Amino acid sequence: MADVNRGSNPLFLRDEDLREGIELLFFAYRDFTARPDAILADYGFGRAHHRVIYFVGRHPGITVKELLAILKITKQSLARVLRQLVTKGFIEQRQGEQDRRQRLLYLTPKGEELETKLTENQRARIARAYREAGADAVAGYRSVLAGMVDDEDRERLNRPRPAS
Amino acid sequence: MADVNRGSNPLFLRDEDLREGIELLFFAYRDFTARPDAILADYGFGRAHHRVIYFVGRHPGITVKELLAILKITKQSLARVLRQLVTKGFIEQRQGEQDRRQRLLYLTPKGEELETKLTENQRARIARAYREAGADAVAGYRSVLAGMVDDEDRERLNRPRPAS
DNA sequence: TCATATATGTCAACATGGCTGACGTAAATC
DNA sequence: GATTTACGTCAGCCATGTTGACATATATGA
16 A cells, blocks of 8 residues: 555566556667668668668578568558668668578668668667676576567567568 | 677677667557557647647646757647647647737647547556666666757756746 | 369558648746 | 747648559469
8 A cells, every 4th residue: 555665576566567668668769770771761771671681681692571570561551661772772672582482582782881870879878778787687687578579479589580 | 709698798799789778669659659640640630749748737828948858859830739639629729827829738638538549558558668677777767868968958858847 | 084172463442650841729937 | 118938820742651443464273
């Protein structure tokens, strides 16, 4: 009944605590995407382009199907963005060897350059937050966020290549 | 030069570690917003409406200016969403007493009902992740994410009412 | 071999939610 | 009394999501 000391018993979850957790996610995401968005605008691109460039860079040779599963958008939405990236020479497509229906996606050197430029600020931001918070906090960050991800993608995290 | 054991020395930040941190944020945010988005669609609303409802519920009597500072969008973008919410009876505006130029924003009972419905799933998701990860992990989650937020908003977190 | 399923692409139309620019009003402040 | 501030509004643009329909090439299984 009495007020609860947050530090000693944080698993008695007050509405305040949960709201703080929600807001942290909102503010962090908002500030995390601001700088890349500004850079993308110079290229006539948007956040969707960054996501594609990021995940293609992360998983070279990824298929369109796999990319769709990660982004959870429709193939039409992806196609529009992908077409622009291919046309402008940031991504190249190669036919799959085992399955020739597949278009395997790779960053071109130009694409890698942009990827680095875009993600640079995010990496620095994460690195700074990690360093300031310390090793134990990093482990906590990872386990809480992993717990918020739907089961189907939890396994995808921290594996260099999704099952193909 | 040799490979680094992540557990014992996580502050030697490999590119892999940073990318994992980035992806955790992306996946968590993606899955965190999916359910509310689906509910909003039934009302003809979008994610922007949720954000407004959320922060008005969080800070009853918030001014338009304060809300703009939180959302970091233009007043035109906010106005569009706000007008719909007021017209449809989810939010009501009262003239400020000290400063009569202000329009103080409040949720109507109908607005509160929707807020609960929308945020319910997010609260449950956070609560589950918190419980599974444990108290120490929660503290880590909080401190890392707080470190990623721009300075100007860091102080806003965990205060029921922004300075007005 | 033939039917079916899969991977991918494409066209068209629509909605949400950002943005810029311009302009207007009422109230506070210097 | 001039200026600043809080707020609103109209108009138009763009990025990015959606649904629905249809096409093609390839893989796979009966």
